[in-house]
Structures are given as C-alpha cells and as structure tokens.
Amino acid sequence: MLLFQQNPDKIFSEILRLALEVAVDVVKFPREGTDDYDDEKNYEIVFPNASKIFSRKQTLKILENLQGYHEDSNLWKMTDYHMVVLYEALKNFCVPATEMAIDSGEAILTVGDYTVWGIDFDDLIECYFQDQDFLFDKDLFLDMTEEMKKKLEFRNETFGVLTKQPPHETEVVFKCHEEGEFIPTDPRPSMFTKESRVYPTVSEKED
Numbered sequence: 001m002l003l004f005q006q007n008p009d010k011i012f013s014e015i016l017r018l019a020l021e022v023a024v025d026v027v028k029f030p031r032e033g034t035d036d037y038d039d040e041k042n043y044e045i046v047f048p049n050a051s052k053i054f055s056r057k058q059t060l061k062i063l064e065n066l067q068g069y070h071e072d073s074n075l076w077k078m079t080d081y082h083m084v085v086l087y088e089a090l091k092n093f094c095v096p097a098t099e100m101a102i103d104s105g106e107a108i109l110t111v112g113d114y115t116v117w118g119i120d121f122d123d124l125i126e127c128y129f130q131d132q133d134f135l136f137d138k139d140l141f142l143d144m145t146e147e148m149k150k151k152l153e154f155r156n157e158t159f160g161v162l163t164k165q166p167p168h169e170t171e172v173v174f175k176c177h178e179e180g181e182f183i184p185t186d187p188r189p190s191m192f193t194k195e196s197r198v199y200p201t202v203s204e205k206e207d
Contacts, residue, residue: 001182002070002086003077004128010111011192011199012128013070013184015119018109019093020067026092027060046092049135050085052164059085062172069174077177080134080161087125087134094121114187118198127191127200138162 001008008016026046043059044051050059062085069076078086097108098118107115125132133154141149141162157171187193191200 001072001075001184002066003075003177005130006128007182008128008184009187009191010184011109011114011116011187012124014109014111015094015116015124015199016070016090017067019090020063020070022093023089024060024063024067027056027063047085047088050088053081053084053161053166063089065174073181073183074176075178075180075182077175079167079171079173080155080157081167081172082174083129084134084161087129087132090124091121094119094124112186113194114192114196115194116192116197116199120198120200120202123200123202127202133158134161136162 001013002016027043040056043056047059054062062082066078066082066086066089098121100106101108101117107117108119109116136154136158141154141159144152157167159165160167160171187199193201
C-alpha cells in the first residue's frame with residue numbers, strides 16, 4: 001500500500017488502481033489508425049508537469065512501480081517525483097469519469113455495497129495528499145529564503161521537481177515506511193456511506 005495522509009479505504013484504493021491502469025494504457029500504447037496522432041504531444045498534454053521532468057518511458061516506469069507498490073501489503077513512502085505523476089494520473093481519471101457519469105447516468109464504480117456516482121477530485125486530494133508542494137509556483141519558491149523553506153517544511157526533492165530537473169536515482173526510490181498487512185478498510189461514514197453519491201463526502205469529514 002502507498003503511504004498517504006490517511007490510510008486508503010476500499011473506494012480510494014479502487015480509484016487509485018483504475019487511475020494507474022488507465023494512465024499506463026495512455027502512456028504505453030500508441031493510438032493506432034490515426035495519422036495525425038502524436039504520442040509525445042499527447043503525453044505532454046495528459047501529463048503537463050511530469051512531461052517536463054520525465055520522458056514518456058520514464059513516466060511509464062514510475063506508473064508501473066506505483067501499481068506494484070499499491071498492491072504490496074507493506075506501507076511505502078513516495079517522494080515528490082512520484083507524487084507529481086500520481087496526481088496527474090488521478091486527475092486524468094477522476095475528472096473525465098465524473099463527467100461521463102453525469103452524461104450517461106451510470107455509476108463510475110461499485111465496491112462491495114458502495115456505489116460511486118461522482119468523484120470530487122479536489123476534495124480527494126485534500127483528504128489523501130499531505131500537501132501539493134510539487135505544484136508550488138517555481139518563481140515564488142526560488143524567491144523564498146532558506147529559513148522560510150525550512151519553516152514550510154519543503155522536502156529535499158521539491159526543488160528538483162519545481163525546477164524540472166531530472167531526479168537523482170535515490171529520489172525515485174520507494175522507501176518502506178512500515179512492514180505489515182495493510183489492507184484497505186470500508187470507508188468511514190465521514191468519507192462515504194451507502195447513501196452517498198460523490199466520493200469523498202468532505203462536508204461531513206471527521207476532524
């Protein structure tokens with residue numbers, strides 16, 4: 001399991017699985033039968049931040065690694081380099097899936113007794129991502145004093161992500177945060193109930 005601000009429940013775990021699956025397909029497989037289709041250009045559009053740091057092949061490797069560690073029973077810590085790819089993969093799934101569900105009247109997914117008809121991407125990120133430093137304004141970051149950066153608790157690799165520098169090999173290594181059998185649970189009532197339609201139900205979120 002990947003380490004987030006809070007442990008993923010069954011619904012978020014499934015959203016993450018689907019988002020990574022779709023992202024891998026988009027990055028890995030060229031669209032055949034379309035003469036004017038540009039794989040690299042599409043990659044840049046779909047992954048506007050990650051594509052400025054990683055080649056399509058490198059992003060694919062990160063996505064496949066994210067899939068593997070997501071399925072692992074131990075708890076794995078990510079870096080900002082992983083997070084920028086993961087953020088865009090989730091956005092590329094959640095936003096279109098919700099729009100399609102509204103247009104079609106069909107649910108996005110069903111997990112056990114829970115059916116999700118819409119995903120609030122911004123609230124999802126707020127619930128699970130500790131921060132979004134990897135999207136911070138580069139110029140504002142560079143103008144900050146070291147004291148201010150330390151106060152805001154920027155991670156070491158944030159500088160490289162914001163300035164679009166390729167990572168050192170150690171900056172894309174997943175680190176084991178804790179060993180164990182970490183299995184997604186049912187969502188807390190504050191996040192989603194059987195009567196809810198949009199995940200997560202942040203208006204009722206626990207403090």
